[in-house]
Amino acid sequence: MxxxxxxxxxxxxxxxxxxxxxxxxxxxxxxxxxxxxxxxxxxxxxxxxxxxxxxxxxxxxxxxxxxxxxxxxxxxxxxxxxxxxxxxxxxxxxxxxxxxxxxxxxxxxxxxxxxxxxxxxxxxxxxxxxxxxxxxxxxxxxxxxxxxxxxxxxxxxxxxxxxxxxxxxxxxxEVYRDFVKRVCFLGGESTGKSTLSRLMAEKMNSLHVPEYGRTLWEEQQGHLGFDDLLKIAKVHIRTEELLAGQAHTFLFVDTTPLTTWMYSHFYFGHADPELSALKHRPYEVTFLCAPDFPFVQDGTRAGEDFRARQHQWYLELLQQMTIPYTLLTGTLEERICKIMEVLT
Structure with a gap:
């Protein structure tokens, strides 16, 4: 008692x-x-x-x-x-x-x-x-x-x-994660998103959220169904929330639910309503990686033409959704310098 x-x-x-x-x-x-x-x-x-x-x-x-x-x-x-x-x-x-x-x-x-x-x-x-x-x-x-x-x-x-x-x-x-700034990297295939998110996490002594879509694609041997797209977004967000509490000052995020929503429309012509809502998930800082990087074909990518189309989609969507962003161009070193300039 x-x-x-x-x-x-x-x-x-x-x-x-x-x-x-x-x-x-x-x-x-x-x-x-x-x-x-x-x-x-x-x-x-x-x-x-x-x-x-x-x-x-x-x-x-x-x-x-x-x-x-x-x-x-x-x-x-x-x-x-x-x-x-x-x-x-x-x-x-x-x-x-x-x-x-x-x-x-x-x-x-x-x-x-x-x-x-x-x-x-x-x-x-x-x-x-x-x-x-x-x-x-x-x-x-x-x-x-x-x-x-x-x-x-x-x-x-x-x-x-x-x-x-x-x-x-x-x-x-559970509290500290709300003080961590989420920094996301968007862009077409082979524009340096994964490399930049990983390198910036190392440079800032923090963590990064890898692209779960690619992980699931590899696990399922290149086969993704319509329902998998919502799963990708939800698992990605859960991982983000978990790592935010363990990060330091910044959490670097490789792609967002906006990317998953775009792929859903590209491959299936529509998106789950919940995924359409998740595409509005906010990030404190958004970087758009320009397609002026040398294209690397790893056996999973559609090609340079598709990368250029993706970049145009991002430009149009970010403008429509009034999301502020910084365009990253040039070499990897030049992009990192620009990121540091924005963050510090």
Whole structure:
């Protein structure tokens, strides 16, 4: 039997780091159910509600997580009138009463403990107890203080936001991957995409995502069916997400679902609707490799004419989709210099 039935943690989690995880793990060890309220007004760049929700739910699916946004408040409390999200700079009492309001109207069960790593925790609990006494009698909420002086986990969200890559050891891979810039290489056959993605990963002490389409093509001895194209895109994305958490600053990606979508149309005349949606997957940096490289026929490629057609398709699609890109031309060394110029 754990000492607490319902416990509460409140935070911005901008970003969710291992200090927060120590706090949540401590609450889980002592509570039957942990509730997490997360909100920020204004939102902090790079740590929006969608990301915070993904971080918390992927690492702590057993917790009840509430991402509080203006849209959330309108959806849940429109019958009460206009409920505003407190500004980060507002008085602490306003924030404490707001959290008490959320607990009363969202959870509707007695609160046993609040876990914090801050010296304001006692005042927070006092305000909660006073607020709850107006609604229904309940036992006093207790405050549990965890690692106030940051001895166990010496980090803060402010430090991480200044340089998430320097402090990446304080971030779970599920969190850090959202700070890694995805750099993709597009282009026709034999334009240096695979070589560049691999060399740039080595040069930047990071990782690259190889082209899964080629891997599957080889595994199936050159036979790909219509359904294989969607499989290629989905496996490629899964690999990308996995490696992003292990990369450093940049993840170099050899082709994207846009390429797979193009091949689906070329070979089958249409694409699966899910693949058509995946072609819009965003990348922070896009490089288009020009077909001015010497063409190398490895026994799997269609030829120079097809490579030229592919390049024209990319030019047209990138313009239609308003995707910014940098054209890479010249020798391998010249292309690497251009990439470094863009990235640094």
């Amino acid at each position: 754990k000492p607490f039935k319902n416990s509460l943690i409140v935070g911005k989690f901008a970003p969710l780091h291992k200090g927060h995880q120590l706090l949540i793990d401590s609450a889980l060890a002592q509570s039957e159910q942990v509730h997490i309220f997360s909100y920020s007004s204004p939102e902090i760049a790079g740590c929006g509600p969608e990301k915070r929700a993904r971080w918390l739910r992927s690492l702590y699916p057993q917790c009840k997580i509430h991402l509080i946004t203006p849209e959330f408040l309108k959806f849940h409390f429109s019958q009460l009138g206009h409920v505003e999200l407190p500004l980060n700079a507002d008085d602490a009492v306003l924030h404490r009463r707001f959290c008490a309001f959320l607990w009363v109207h969202l959870v509707r069960e007695p609160l046993d403990a609040v876990f914090t790593s801050e010296d304001y925790g006692e005042g927070f609990v006092q305000e909660l107890n006073q607020y709850f006494s107006l609604y229904h009698p309940q036992h006093q909420v207790r405050h549990v203080l965890v690692d106030l002086n940051r001895v166990q986990v010496p980090i803060s969200g402010t430090l991480i936001r200044q340089d998430p890559h320097l402090h990446r050891n304080f971030l779970a891979p």
